[in-house]
Amino acid sequence: MPRVILCLMDSVGIGGAPDAEAFGDTGANTVGHIAEACAAGDGDREGLRSGSLRVPNLDAMGLGAAVNLSVGQTPPGLTTTPKGGRFGVGREVSKGKDTPSGHWEIAGVPVPFEWGYFPKTEPTFPDELVNEMLTRAGLEGILGNKHASGTTIIAELGEEHIRTGKPICYTSIDSVFQIAAHEEHFGLQRLYDLCEIAFELTEPLKIGRVIARPFVGENPETFKRTGNRRDFAIPPPEPTLLDRASGAGHQVYAVGKISDIYAGRGVTHKIKASGLMSLFNATLDAMEMAADGALIFTNFVDFDSEFGHRRDVPGYADALEQFDGRLPELISRMRDDDLLVVTADHGNDPTWEGTDHTREQVPILVFSPALAPGEIGIRNSFADIGESIAHWLGLGAGQHGRSFL
Structure with missing residues (x-):
């Protein structure tokens, strides 16, 4: 019975979203601009990487061809001649450019409502929200109370x-309330408990997630966020691909932050991992454990959190090259009827202004030894990805999307 390995390269967009202007992102192109920067020497960093972007395995799956299909231009170092599998472009219909919107739609459930957002004011959070949270948690006050980058505000406060x-409480342009606290001085469980209170208070405001951001260290030079992040998320409004698969008796392995994004729904096996290579290792481990018919779903968050939001072109390019270098290892472990899907949830162009996500189309790269190569075109909803996976696993059709397999 076939299995599916779904690798989500968080924020690896390929430009060209028709409604990008509404988000202030006209012209954004994460992969394209990284490749152009590398070709111009702006992707070099001593001791890290240099020269043109080198992702031959992703390119062989159709990454360059997908970018060309998306924006009509092939990035430097990439080609339009994939060597196997199927490639195409995903276009989001959900109204946000955030993590839950992209993930839910990929799993067959476009977001049918507008998320709530906090204004770009200081202070940014409503007094009644903050006061109620402080009262229930027995705290004297909060720090931050503004839009900020997570690493920057931790260094600052x-x-x-x-x-x-x-x-430390802060937000971004996304529908999110984030709380950073020291694992030892404040306490990890105490941070989780505080985030649960904050989630109860922000859910009626349609704030998509409350995120616990634990860190360690004693000064700005040694402060470092840990892998104990936890997302408290509004659940999807209807059953997702994960629910449908587990409900039909299939194993669903959620690697990294996937379980949090779906509020734990439909997950049969939760695997924690932090860092790009650890996430890849955990994916390979899940492949070893997974039974026939299993769905393995991994979010590779570092592209977004470590390099996109920080506008770090060399770091992003290096992460893409590291991920690319591991793909042959994954493909060599696939069974004859396994399906590999590599995609993304939105963009986060590291050459763009600001520190936020960018509204972009995403690559859809599909490979199986049992699948003939070809082009799947521009798909009008990310939900087509979920429906294609459901079709491969022998599940019934969902309410949204159409299979390209």
Whole structure:
């Protein structure tokens, strides 16, 4: 019985979203601009990488061809001649450019409502929300209370947090309420408990996620976020591919933050991992354990969190090359009827202004020893990905999307 390995390269967009102008992202192209920067020497970093972007395995699956299909231009170092599998472009119909919207739609459930967002003011959070959270948690106050980059605000306020015991609360352009706190001085479980309170208070506002951002260290030079992040998320409004698969008796392996994104629904095996290579190793481990008919779903978050939001072109390019270098290892472990799907949930162009996601189309790269190569075109919904996976696993058709297999 076939299995599916779904690798989501978080934020690896390929430009060209028709509604990008509405998001202020006209012209954004994560892969294309990284490749152009590398070709121009702007992707070099001593001791890390240099020269043109080198992703031969992704290109063989159709990455260059997908970018060309998306924007009509092939990035430097890539080609339009894939060597196997099927390639195409995914176009999102959900109204956000955030993590839940992209993931839910990929799993067959476009987001039917507008998310709530916090304004770009200081302070940014409503007084009644903050006061109720403080009362219920027994805290004296919070720090931050603004839009900010997570690593930057921890460096800015981490020492004051340790001294006062006040958690660092911040948001971004996404529908999110984030709380950073020191694992030892504040306590990890205490942080989780605080986030549960915040989630209860923000859910009526349609805030998609409350994220616990634990860190360690004693000063800005040593502060470092840990792998104990936890997302408290609004559940999808209807059954996703994960629910449908597990409900039919299939194993569903959620690697990385996948379980949190779907509020744990439809997950039979949750595997924690932090860091690009650890996530890849965990995916390979899941392949070893997975029974016939299993779905293995991994979010490779580092592209987004470590390099996209930080506007780090060399780091992003290096991460793409590292991921690419492991693909032959994964493909060599596939059974004859296994299906590999490599895609993304949105863009996060590291050459773009600001620090936020970019509204982009995404690559859809599909490979199986049992699948003839070809082009699947531009798909009008990410839900086509979920429906194609459902078809491969022998599940019934869902309400949204259409299989390209």
